[in-house]
Amino acid sequence: MSENCNQECNTCSDDCAERKEKPIDFSEKPHELSKIKKVIGIVSGKGGVGKSLVTSMLAVTMNRRGHNTAILDADITGPSIPKAFGINKKATANELGLLPIKSKTGIDIMSINLLLENDTDPVIWRGPIIAGTVKQFWTEVIWGDVDFMFIDMPPGTGDVPLTVFQSIAVDGIIIVTSPQELVSMIVSKSVKMARKMNIPILGVVENMSYFKCPDCEKKYEIFGDSHIEEIAQKLNIDILAKLPIDPKMATSCDKGLIELFDSNWLDDIANILEKMEEKK
Numbered sequence: 001m002s003e004n005c006n007q008e009c010n011t012c013s014d015d016c017a018e019r020k021e022k023p024i025d026f027s028e029k030p031h032e033l034s035k036i037k038k039v040i041g042i043v044s045g046k047g048g049v050g051k052s053l054v055t056s057m058l059a060v061t062m063n064r065r066g067h068n069t070a071i072l073d074a075d076i077t078g079p080s081i082p083k084a085f086g087i088n089k090k091a092t093a094n095e096l097g098l099l100p101i102k103s104k105t106g107i108d109i110m111s112i113n114l115l116l117e118n119d120t121d122p123v124i125w126r127g128p129i130i131a132g133t134v135k136q137f138w139t140e141v142i143w144g145d146v147d148f149m150f151i152d153m154p155p156g157t158g159d160v161p162l163t164v165f166q167s168i169a170v171d172g173i174i175i176v177t178s179p180q181e182l183v184s185m186i187v188s189k190s191v192k193m194a195r196k197m198n199i200p201i202l203g204v205v206e207n208m209s210y211f212k213c214p215d216c217e218k219k220y221e222i223f224g225d226s227h228i229e230e231i232a233q234k235l236n237i238d239i240l241a242k243l244p245i246d247p248k249m250a251t252s253c254d255k256g257l258i259e260l261f262d263s264n265w266l267d268d269i270a271n272i273l274e275k276m277e278e279k280k
Contacts, residue, residue, distance in 0.1 A: 026166035034143035041173040045186030047155040050207035055152040067147040073111035086256020127159035172200040179226040203238035
């Protein structure tokens with residue numbers, strides 16, 4: 001370094017060999033009336049694998065354990081969280097900010113469908129506007145005291161996941177997948193993106209892993225042999241759960257009764273989350 005360098009790069013010429021560009025800080029603080037302890041992102045490399053289902057069930061599981069939970073529905077063009085919880089009323093606002101809707105059991109939820117006039121109205125926006133809306137859900141919604149916030153992200157590695165990872169202090173992500181050979185490549189993309197952005201990966205959940213016959217209890221792998229073990233080993237990530245195909249679970253979501261569906265499939269993940277809170 002030159003003896004004359006004062007590290008005030010704005011005073012240097014553009015051809016300065018010692019110029020140091022400071023990385024841009026995109027991080028955003030939540031609303032001043034929000035106190036959010038842990039933020040967990042639920043991601044997937046492709047659509048249709050049950051990411052919103054896992055998000056909903058995790059929020060319900062942690063709520064049943066006595067934690068204040070919230071869901072930020074970041075899937076702006078395909079929001080399904082309000083439907084799973086049977087929420088039909090619209091979100092409101094006051095002079096301080098937006099107010100989330102509480103579910104039947106007290107889970108705070110914010111989704112674009114809570115702001116649209118009709119649930120079936122399409123969101124025909126370009127990427128930057130969609131990403132900006134997700135950021136507003138973080139900065140302008142009065143979440144209050146939240147022990148665990150779950151962010152239901154759209155599939156892929158585009159604008160919204162990038163915005164969330166850059167703007168929100170995410171404590172870890174859970175990757176949701178399904179038992180198909182194509183999944184290896186898809187999961188790898190999500191893992192590599194998270195690692196490039198220094199986001200902790202809690203592990204992977206394989207949804208639709210099998211179907212258990214109600215008569216004989218035999219398990220059938222409807223989508224073929226699972227490859228999750230070899231994928232997890234190759235990518236050095238943990239398998240958190242294998243969820244079956246359960247018609248009762250699907251019916252609960254369709255009828256907006258996910259909070260009444262009883263299962264212990266995600267208890268292992270709940271234990272991990274509680275340990276994360278203890279270490280804080």
